[in-house]
Amino acid sequence: MSLKDKHAIVGAATTRFGKVPGVSALAFTVEAAQLALADAGLAKDSVDAVLCKYPPSGFQGLWAHKVSEALGIQPKIAATIDQAGATNIGLVQYAMMAIEAGLIETAVCCYGDNPLSGPPGTYSKPRGPEGAYGMFGAPSGYAMIAQRHMEEFGTTSEQLGHVAVSTRAWASKNPNAHKRDPMTIADHQASRYVAEPLHLLDCCLVSDGGAAVVVTSVERAKDLNKPPVYIMGIGQHHIAWDLPQRPTLTTSGAKISGEMAFNMAGVGPQDVDVCELYDCFTVVPMITLEDYGFCEKGEGGAFVENGTTGPGGSIPMNTSGGLLSESGMAGMQLIVEAVRQLRGEGGERQVDDPEIALVSGQGGIMHSHATMILRN
Amino acid sequence: MTTEYNKPLPRLVNEAVSRPFWDAAKRHELVMPRCLNCSNMFFYPREQCPNCYSDNTEWVPVSGKGRVYSYTVVYQPANRAFQEETPYIFAIVQLNEGPRIPTNLLECEIDGVELEMPVEVVFDDVTDDVTLVKFKPA
Ligand SMILES: [Zn+2]
Numbered sequence A: 001m002s003l004k005d006k007h008a009i010v011g012a013a014t015t016r017f018g019k020v021p022g023v024s025a026l027a028f029t030v031e032a033a034q035l036a037l038a039d040a041g042l043a044k045d046s047v048d049a050v051l052c053k054y055p056p057s058g059f060q061g062l063w064a065h066k067v068s069e070a071l072g073i074q075p076k077i078a079a080t081i082d083q084a085g086a087t088n089i090g091l092v093q094y095a096m097m098a099i100e101a102g103l104i105e106t107a108v109c110c111y112g113d114n115p116l117s118g119p120p121g122t123y124s125k126p127r128g129p130e131g132a133y134g135m136f137g138a139p140s141g142y143a144m145i146a147q148r149h150m151e152e153f154g155t156t157s158e159q160l161g162h163v164a165v166s167t168r169a170w171a172s173k174n175p176n177a178h179k180r181d182p183m184t185i186a187d188h189q190a191s192r193y194v195a196e197p198l199h200l201l202d203c204c205l206v207s208d209g210g211a212a213v214v215v216t217s218v219e220r221a222k223d224l225n226k227p228p229v230y231i232m233g234i235g236q237h238h239i240a241w242d243l244p245q246r247p248t249l250t251t252s253g254a255k256i257s258g259e260m261a262f263n264m265a266g267v268g269p270q271d272v273d274v275c276e277l278y279d280c281f282t283v284v285p286m287i288t289l290e291d292y293g294f295c296e297k298g299e300g301g302a303f304v305e306n307g308t309t310g311p312g313g314s315i316p317m318n319t320s321g322g323l324l325s326e327s328g329m330a331g332m333q334l335i336v337e338a339v340r341q342l343r344g345e346g347g348e349r350q351v352d353d354p355e356i357a358l359v360s361g362q363g364g365i366m367h368s369h370a371t372m373i374l375r376n
Numbered sequence B: 001m002t003t004e005y006n007k008p009l010p011r012l013v014n015e016a017v018s019r020p021f022w023d024a025a026k027r028h029e030l031v032m033p034r035c036l037n038c039s040n041m042f043f044y045p046r047e048q049c050p051n052c053y054s055d056n057t058e059w060v061p062v063s064g065k066g067r068v069y070s071y072t073v074v075y076q077p078a079n080r081a082f083q084e085e086t087p088y089i090f091a092i093v094q095l096n097e098g099p100r101i102p103t104n105l106l107e108c109e110i111d112g113v114e115l116e117m118p119v120e121v122v123f124d125d126v127t128d129d130v131t132l133v134k135f136k137p138a
Helices: A025-040 A063-071 A087-100 A129-133 A137-153 A157-171 A185-190 A254-265 A283-292 A300-307 A322-326 A332-343 B015-026 B080-085
Strands: A007-014 A049-053 A077-081 A106-113 A193-196 A209-217 A229-238 A274-276 A356-363 A368-375 B031-035 B057-061 B065-074 B088-095 B100-104 B118-125 B131-137
Touching: A007 A025, A007 A087, A007 A332, A025 A063, A025 A106, A025 A209, A049 A063, A049 A087, A063 A077, A077 A087, A087 A106, A087 A209, A087 A229, A087 A332, A087 A356, A087 A368, A106 A332, A129 B100, A129 B131, A137 A193, A137 A283, A137 A300, A137 B065, A137 B088, A157 A185, A157 A283, A157 A300, A157 A322, A209 A332, A229 A254, A229 A332, A254 A283, A254 A356, A254 A368, A274 A332, A283 A300, A283 A356, A322 A332, A332 A356, A332 A368, B015 B031, B015 B057, B015 B131, B100 B131
Parallel strands: A049 A077, A049 A106, A274 A356
Antiparallel strands: A007 A209, A007 A229, A106 A209, A193 B065, A229 A368, A356 A368, B031 B057, B065 B088, B065 B118, B088 B100, B118 B131
């Protein structure tokens, strides 16, 4: 039994991004779900599953139940899932499985949070004793990944900078992006170190906002507002919880997750027209491209040089500006952007007639990974 | 011995399991948990061996020698108390016995670190009660 081409994303939406004071995580989530349902042309009483990624700025038990209640929905399945940044693709996968099993017909997968305007320090809490050594939050962990990648493969800071610069070039074409000012490699190099070898401009934004998608069967998808975006392949892989326990820092869960998704879809990297790859730090999409097979392991640095992934490049990547420039929120917006590209709704940043889009999510310090392949 | 140490002390997620590690550090000894069933040595400390799930484990002294697995020079710590230390080196050290542990590198220039560089343990008595396990070039 394959899940290929049996389900579709029929609604997709984002809220405002950036610093948006006075809007709670719940309100962003509700707004995103409402907009996604409207995009699909579905009423709330047609939703029978509400699947949520928990908001990191304030974990609450029964979060999906609170969201369902706020949406005025009593779903057959309400679930709050934690796979960190891989969660949003995970939510879509669980929706597909429940639909395929005949348990539900339509799911809304939604996420919202206000880490910039809301509770401070969301991403800076140590998990355990490492706080005593000055290890807090994500940058130090990703810096150690980048350090290893540089040492093993000769990757340079300038090559990491190309990821940031190309992504910003896309964001400049997105009126809703949090950061739109042009960026050069010199800007990247001149930005201060946060955790060497990572400069400030290697790090994603912290942004308020929300995003949501609606998933249903291809049968149900036929007569809705927008042309369905079909889910061709999907996969996950989870490699550890604690950074020192990872077998290697330079290969991630993207390898197995990507193989699963590409095998299900029956396509390969050469067939992909547009990529939306989770980019909490510049080194992450570089490693993801390697693990997915766009280039050999260790060649990610050379691969992203000179605008390969930017506007006009051969592999358009993070066309709305990614986490680095559009919104630092944890990945649902990347799925939305892939849907928009496949529908031709990309506006100034639209890629020429894409047929296949690849989306990744990853979380922890590259501990969790999820991959999804979409087509129009 | 400072009484003004204002940085976070180790947050022990599981006090009962982790206590012997910190007690040993206070005696300037580095110990690791080892499984008495399958001989697996592991870190961080847990109730069960992650290889065979036995809860029959012991603490054993290790050499305190290892190599730098990876590191970062921190300039902008998320915790303000560490600002005065910047730039400082946060590292993962792989012990010769196998386990990897999070730590700081001392007595080392920030541009003088190399991956796989040999290091040895240094015990940093930061308060009367707490000793942190750090490393320096060997
Ligand atoms: Zn064992």
